[in-house]
Amino acid sequence: MREELIRIAKEVEEKTGIPTYLRSLENILLALNKTNNFWLIVRYSGEPLNLVAESLKYLAKNNYVLFDGDKIKLSTKGIEYISSNFIGYEKHTCTSCRGRGITIDRLGDDVVKDFLKIHDNRPKAIQEYDQGYVAPEITLARVALMDSYGDIRGRRILILGDDDLVSLAIGLTKVAREIAVVEIDKRLTDYINKISKDYGFDIEIYTMDLRKPLPKELLGRFDTFQTDPPETIKALKLFIGRGIAALHGERCAGYFGLTRIDASLDKWLRFQQILTNEFRVVITDIIRDFNEYIDWDYIDQMHGWKVAPIKAKPTGIWFVSSQYRIETLRDFKGFNKPMLDEDIYVDEELASA
């Protein structure tokens, strides 16, 4: 079976253009031990959605899995591969913090309560800008993470794309020195503007397309940035390069999410090379599955739905990403060139846009 699976991996790679390994297929088969729902198979496998979708079709054709109504199941042959190799896993994730290592209660009851209320009335995610936001508890957990590392109190903070309303959560803590937001969607900047006024704190707001260079007054000014870009190399370079260009010097911090659902580990490596060679920033933290996203309304319009082998909705939170933290070091470099004619939402791996 090993040889057959290696051949299947090769076929999937030819079809999708995404590096596919024996271990990718093993990860998918093992995920099928835990769930029968396509979207959760994607989450648990840690493999790119497009790769999982195509692999499942080939695995079905070769009798490792079978499609049963809404459900995807291991066949006898699939079960035999797993048991004859004794492979498997048990998640030992902490149930208190769901593996994030961070809790939000020390932010204070008021901050938590107010932010949940603010979140209730927020504009919904739209496809035009590849939106899709995290649960409000996760936005708060990001703020708690930033506060744990000294990146909020007395700091100037820039949010690049604020679908997750991080600026408002930070604003509620009242400990930041300055907060600025660059966001393309006027629905969001209007909402952020209104809420910050209601609660009595200042946020400097720019409604603009990040493919344009950042305006001069934002460059070399901030201590901390936060962003959550689409996972094409272009978008990563754009959002994180802009973030770095906005930092005022060495040992400033950047936070961002990076999913494996829209990016293979091969793409992760290319991006890590950009971070360490081109931008000369160090990666201080990578916290797996830190970010859990609320399902967006356009799920049946996105590319991932088209390739899904079975058209059934997710049965639980399926879209997750790892939280990165970086720090600038001597001779670091950002990226502020225009990228106006580029489509930053499309490559062979991106499925959620």
Place this chain on the structure above:
Amino acid sequence: MREELIRIAKEVEEKTGIPTYLRSLENILLALNKTNNFWLIVRYSGEPLNLVAESLKYLAKNNYVLFDGDKIKLSTKGIEYISSNFIGYEKHTCTSCRGRGITIDRLGDDVVKDFLKIHDNRPKAIQEYDQGYVAPEITLARVALMDSYGDIRGRRILILGDDDLVSLAIGLTKVAREIAVVEIDKRLTDYINKISKDYGFDIEIYTMDLRKPLPKELLGRFDTFQTDPPETIKALKLFIGRGIAALHGERCAGYFGLTRIDASLDKWLRFQQILTNEFRVVITDIIRDFNEYIDWDYIDQMHGWKVAPIKAKPTGIWFVSSQYRIETLRDFKGFNKPMLDEDIYVDEELASA
């Protein structure tokens, strides 16, 4: 004060040869808000011990801190710098898992109980090999982490240097396919050999100096490696390069600790460049302060003691490291050349050897 601190950072850097930033000094001052013990200041600051030791002397000379018997305290001027800049942090670390994101209870009572017993009678850490091991719960947490990602069940696992007895903890789970250990200290290999026989599982043991190349039968054979090297670039390249050389192919995993106490973030960056450019492996996880070490007997013999501005013992767990996980990708490369004449325990940043 800002200009003065920038000047102090420059002086510390000239003295120590370690990149020193305004933020390094801020991190030290902020740590003094939480503790008066030198070793805990090192831990909380996240800065290299040698840098912290030297900085404290300069900060005292310039009246930001004062030495009061066994205690190191912020002076009025130090407090004023912090409060006038509004900087600070609050740790939001999950109290259930202490920020690791992983719990050990699902390993089973027997595994936990047996391993604690095994740990009670283990050989103590000695300076000759820069030993210093983690608390037994941490060794178990490492195993739980590896199990969460499918890197133990049915897998061939190599431990390079097993001061932490990871091989025995994995052995107790009885789910690995093969376990091998390469370790220089005969006291440890004898102990591992005896215990594995007592508990009825096999561990393949090599008592050898890792500066020699790995023997042929260990190359290209394993699914997973685990190591916890000293933080000189030479030792990192040696231990992790050997580990990668022992892996059988693409999408295999490596686990190791990396501290900031013996390594500046600048050294972290150099090492991340080696990982991503030279070894072509991707970093999938960096979990801060995952590893907490038990104080070793030779603390007052090590370099860090000599440079400490105050000769008082730690008042709590002070030595910590981040847990890394990497995966091999296409065209990855290990390192198995001899490094026999090199001193792998010494550079300007290493303080714990």
